[in-house]
Amino acid sequence: MAIPNGSGGYQVGDGNLAEVNMSVQATPVAKTAAAVLTAAELTNGIVTYSGAVANITLPTVALTEALVSSAKVNSSFDFSIINIGGTNTATVVAGTGWTLVGVVTVLALVSSTWRAVKTGDGAWSAYRLA
Secondary structure, eight states, X not given: OOOOEETTEEOOSSSOXXXXXXXXXXXXXXXXXXXXXXXXXXXHSEEEEOSSSEEEEOOOHHHHHHHSXXXXXXXXXXXXXXXXXXXXXXXXXXXXXXXXXXXXXXXTTEEEEEEEEEEETTEEEEEEOO
């Protein structure tokens, strides 16, 4: 079935408000120490962390754009970093070409949701949503 479109936007599904919108989620990426994420790990959508105080660094924009080569300015995807460790903080760090907006620390037993937005050629911003 083709996705209906018009001047007002796009509709996914047949419009049944009680219908669950489903997608596919690969097994979450698990990190237990400081790490530089690959573009594939970032676009997986869920990264769990349990370990000592450490940095979780986003991949370079060049690597991200090589994986999501069809992205245009204002294209976006969401990802979450979930700190399942009981006591230590993880800090999200920008890889080359990224700008981080919002609180970058992920406290123990806290989830953070981010929206990655292509802002220009070789430039992305990650906005912490929650």
